[in-house]
Amino acid sequence: MPDRLRATYHLRCSAASEAEALALAIAREQTIEVPPGVAGDDIEARLLGRVEELDPAFDGAFRAVLSYALDVTGTELLQVLNVVNGNVSLMNGVRLVGLDLPHAVVDALPGPRFGIPGLRHMVEAEGGRPLVSVAIKPVGRSPGELAALATSFVEAGVDVIKDDHGLVDQASAPFIPRVTAVAHAVEAASAKRERPCLYFPNVTGPVDTLDERLGVAAAAGCRGVMLCPSLMGLDVMRSVADGSRALALMAHPTHAQTAPGRHEGIAPEVLLGTLYRLAGADVVVYVNAGGRFAWPLETCRAINARAREPLGRHNAAMPAPAGGVDAAEAGSWFERYGPDTMLLIGGSLLTQTDLVGATRRVVEAAVAAAPHRSTSEDGLR
Amino acid sequence: MPDRLRATYHLRCSAASEAEALALAIAREQTIEVPPGVAGDDIEARLLGRVEELDPAFDGAFRAVLSYALDVTGTELLQVLNVVNGNVSLMNGVRLVGLDLPHAVVDALPGPRFGIPGLRHMVEAEGGRPLVSVAIKPVGRSPGELAALATSFVEAGVDVIKDDHGLVDQASAPFIPRVTAVAHAVEAASAKRERPCLYFPNVTGPVDTLDERLGVAAAAGCRGVMLCPSLMGLDVMRSVADGSRALALMAHPTHAQTAPGRHEGIAPEVLLGTLYRLAGADVVVYVNAGGRFAWPLETCRAINARAREPLGRHNAAMPAPAGGVDAAEAGSWFERYGPDTMLLIGGSLLTQTDLVGATRRVVEAAVAAAPHRSTSEDGLR
Numbered sequence: 123m124p125d126r127l128r129a130t131y132h133l134r135c136s137a138a139s140e141a142e143a144l145a146l147a148i149a150r151e152q153t154i155e156v157p158p159g160v161a162g163d164d165i166e167a168r169l170l171g172r173v174e175e176l177d178p179a180f181d182g183a184f185r186a187v188l189s190y191a192l193d194v195t196g197t198e199l200l201q202v203l204n205v206v207n208g209n210v211s212l213m214n215g216v217r218l219v220g221l222d223l224p225h226a227v228v229d230a231l232p233g234p235r236f237g238i239p240g241l242r243h244m245v246e247a248e249g250g251r252p253l254v255s256v257a258i259k260p261v262g263r264s265p266g267e268l269a270a271l272a273t274s275f276v277e278a279g280v281d282v283i284k285d286d287h288g289l290v291d292q293a294s295a296p297f298i299p300r301v302t303a304v305a306h307a308v309e310a311a312s313a314k315r316e317r318p319c320l321y322f323p324n325v326t327g328p329v330d331t332l333d334e335r336l337g338v339a340a341a342a343g344c345r346g347v348m349l350c351p352s353l354m355g356l357d358v359m360r361s362v363a364d365g366s367r368a369l370a371l372m373a374h375p376t377h378a379q380t381a382p383g384r385h386e387g388i389a390p391e392v393l394l395g396t397l398y399r400l401a402g403a404d405v406v407v408y409v410n411a412g413g414r415f416a417w418p419l420e421t422c423r424a425i426n427a428r429a430r431e432p433l434g435r436h437n438a439a440m441p442a443p444a445g446g447v448d449a450a451e452a453g454s455w456f457e458r459y460g461p462d463t464m465l466l467i468g469g470s471l472l473t474q475t476d477l478v479g480a481t482r483r484v485v486e487a488a489v490a491a492a493p494h495r496s497t498s499e500d501g502l503r
Numbered sequence: 504m505p506d507r508l509r510a511t512y513h514l515r516c517s518a519a520s521e522a523e524a525l526a527l528a529i530a531r532e533q534t535i536e537v538p539p540g541v542a543g544d545d546i547e548a549r550l551l552g553r554v555e556e557l558d559p560a561f562d563g564a565f566r567a568v569l570s571y572a573l574d575v576t577g578t579e580l581l582q583v584l585n586v587v588n589g590n591v592s593l594m595n596g597v598r599l600v601g602l603d604l605p606h607a608v609v610d611a612l613p614g615p616r617f618g619i620p621g622l623r624h625m626v627e628a629e630g631g632r633p634l635v636s637v638a639i640k641p642v643g644r645s646p647g648e649l650a651a652l653a654t655s656f657v658e659a660g661v662d663v664i665k666d667d668h669g670l671v672d673q674a675s676a677p678f679i680p681r682v683t684a685v686a687h688a689v690e691a692a693s694a695k696r697e698r699p700c701l702y703f704p705n706v707t708g709p710v711d712t713l714d715e716r717l718g719v720a721a722a723a724g725c726r727g728v729m730l731c732p733s734l735m736g737l738d739v740m741r742s743v744a745d746g747s748r749a750l751a752l753m754a755h756p757t758h759a760q761t762a763p764g765r766h767e768g769i770a771p772e773v774l775l776g777t778l779y780r781l782a783g784a785d786v787v788v789y790v791n792a793g794g795r796f797a798w799p800l801e802t803c804r805a806i807n808a809r810a811r812e813p814l815g816r817h818n819a820a821m822p823a824p825a826g827g828v829d830a831a832e833a834g835s836w837f838e839r840y841g842p843d844t845m846l847l848i849g850g851s852l853l854t855q856t857d858l859v860g861a862t863r864r865v866v867e868a869a870v871a872a873a874p875h876r877s878t879s880e881d882g883l884r
Contacts, residue, residue: 125778147795151795152644152669153641153669154640154641154642154643154669155640155641155667155669155849155850156640156641156849156853156854157850157851157853157854159854160850160853160854161641161643164643165641165642165643165644167582168643169642169643191743193642193673193674193675194642194669194673195642196671196672196673198671198672198708198709199709200671200708200731200734200735201671201672201708203671203758204668204669204671204707204731204734204758205684205736207758208668208669208734208757208758209668209757209796209826211733211757211759211760211761212756212757212759212761212762212790212795212796212798213762214763214764214765214824216839230731259535259536259537260534260535260536260537260541260542260546261534261535261546261550261574261575262535262542262545262546262549262550262574263546281878285651286536287585287589287590288533288535288536288575288585288586288589289579290577290579290582290585291577291579291582292575292577293574294574303857314871323581326581326585327579327581327582328579328580328741328742329580329710329736329738329739330742332788350581350585353581353584353585353589353738354581354736354738355710355734355735355737355738355739356708356734356736357710357735357736358710358736358739359707360709360710361710361711364711375593375752376585376589376590376592376593377584377585377588377589377592378592378593379592379760379768380592380593381593381594381765381767382595382766383595384595386760386762386765387760387768399732414528414532414718415590415593415594417593445590445593446729459637464516468536468537469536469537469538469541470538472537472538472541473537473538473540473541477680493708
């Protein structure tokens with residue numbers, strides 16, 4: 123890992139001279155933010171951002187690698203974000219596409235408390251197979267109706283049940299009655315099968331209710347929760363991960379303001395694969411290829427890679443492709459993405475006449491996708 | 504105000520049929536998020552989003568007005584944001600450009616505690632003149648150096664001194680020594696002139712340090728603070744505004760992921776002019792035309808208009824154009840934007856050999872820009 127933080131940007135510029143001027147402007151904007159001559163030689167030498175590399179990248183864009191001193195970024199998440207994507211997020215034609223963090227920053231952030239190994243342990247799927255998660259919804263259903271749906275999913279063998287991110291505290295299913303009813307239903311149904319099923323309620327809501335909601339979830343026996351870091355604030359998730367409650371965190375990307383192919387913002391793999399993970403996400407939900415929004419396969423693979431890659435002392439985060447995944451295609455997604463994947467299926471199952479049967483086939487596909495060197499085959503753990 | 508929340512989007516589509524399909528998809532995605540037939544007739548009728556209007560807007564785009572039921576959005580800030588710009592923020596070609604909120608939502612949000620009248624009262628500029636604010640920076644300077652700079656600005660007559668948004672808790676000027684030193688310097692220098700000068704320290708940082716930082720600022724005598732809502736989370740600012748500390752809030756747009764001319768995200772006037780204001784910003788900092796990033800004048804005017812327009816029971820927020828404003832142009836900006844404006848000047852003053860003289864001329868321009876019906880001229884208050 124580098125001594126300085128290295129951020130790679132794509133710059134939309136018509137000429138190399140323009141790209142160079144823009145890269146130098148960013149280096150100044152994101153650090154000392156005063157015109158040349160104001161800060162003094164010592165501060166300029168130590169703290170001004172540096173343009174390390176600048177190359178033509180593809181048609182109409184340049185690739186610029188900038189580096190920033192640890193004395194500017196510190197090791198706190200928000201200041202790192204402020205430096206790599208602060209005021210430049212208000213410029214057109216500047217996109218953050220890469221991030222190489224110093225060891226001190228990586229080490230200071232919580233990362234996944236459980237990650238892939240911890241989640242597999244929780245659901246007793248340690249043989250190395252992929253996991254299956256489902257969503258209960260829609261808004262408008264009562265706690266009892268949502269609990270009944272959850273019970274069917276437990277009976278069908280899924281590993282994790284989550285609330286839809288649109289279920290918050292509406293009158294039709296307020297947070298406390300919903301979480302209590304669903305958690306108890308999942309626990310009761312789970313006791314009748316071989317492996318535990320987890321329920322991750324959506325705790326997203328006013329920040330001053332978060333601690334209470336985490337407490338309700340923990341008291342109801344939940345081993346994890348879902349939250350929406352880009353809605354609540356990435357550092358809000360970090361504070362939960364750094365906190366005392368040993369809850370797994372499933373991060374939902376609503377309001378993340380990212381998609382492949384844009385000229386601005388943060389590339390999805392950097393935001394979801396690296397920043398969400400470092401901020402404590404055990405599970406990173408993203409928009410799968412072939413679903414409702416059509417993110418390309420290469421983006422999905424890039425998110426998977428960053429969620430799982432070696433990163434200091436941190437556990438790998440579990441990538442969870444979602445967003446209109448067809449239940450019938452589960453097997454092919456496991457094959458494509460490998461066993462360190464949690465498929466998240468929602469609407470596609472809810473349209474089935476035989477919900478339990480259709481869900482069971484997804485679970486069977488996950489079991490079939492376990493690596494060949496599994497416990498039962500080679501006697502190893 | 505409407506009974507349902509109305510959100511206006513620009514959709515990049517090549518044909519009306521495609522735009523209609525996309526609008527209907529958004530209406531479903533942002534509310535019940537299940538395929539047709541799953542939710543049941545009652546839920547679909549009550550809770551599914553509705554496409555109210557759909558028209559060609561301009562070349563390659565359509566304007567769609569969608570409405571959402573209060574039973575889905577509730578009145579909490581984050582769920583409102585989740586519905587109007589949740590998963591659609593992950594789609595390309597969908598931009599939120601308008602927001603018309605039901606009375607219940609507007610009334611439930613804190614809005615500016617002080618707003619334009621409260622800020623004028625604080626700095627004893629009630630005659631109706633525009634205000635002048637400046638930034639102390641850069642990172643790397645010590646608390647003593649920053650305090651000395653602040654003292655010069657007080658002597659020059661500015662109304663508000665803020666920390667640069669890049670000053671957080673770095674070793675060169677850690678939060679507590681910096682805020683204490685600058686606040687005391689501003690107070691001491693302020694006592695020697697006719698009107699008070701305010702110091703708004705940047706409290707942006709780890710969310711779990713926020714309450715302590717607000718306490719340090721209040722204990723140091725600060726009447727307000729600066730924070731970065733898009734970095735910390737918009738609801739974090741809302742929670743401060745709803746809290747018990749009577750501090751004015753200056754909202755800085757770093758990491759806001761918005762700019763004019765994009766095909767995605769939230770239009771700057773909606774995010775900064777309306778949402779920041781409703782979330783409690785007394786001052787809304789934005790990127791001025793003609794500055795470092797070149798936001799067009801029409802966007803700046805639109806932000807001004809939304810920050811100041813009648814909005815339920817709420818005070819107007821003070822728009823603060825910033826980002827490379829040339830001190831010599833202060834008068835023309837006051838003329839253009841009117842007296843309900845706080846000009847925020849940073850680097851342009853720091854380059855002056857005679858900093859106090861240059862700053863004093865900006866203050867004189869603000870005094871000269873007071874409306875003709877001022878206290879001294881017509882005897883009215």
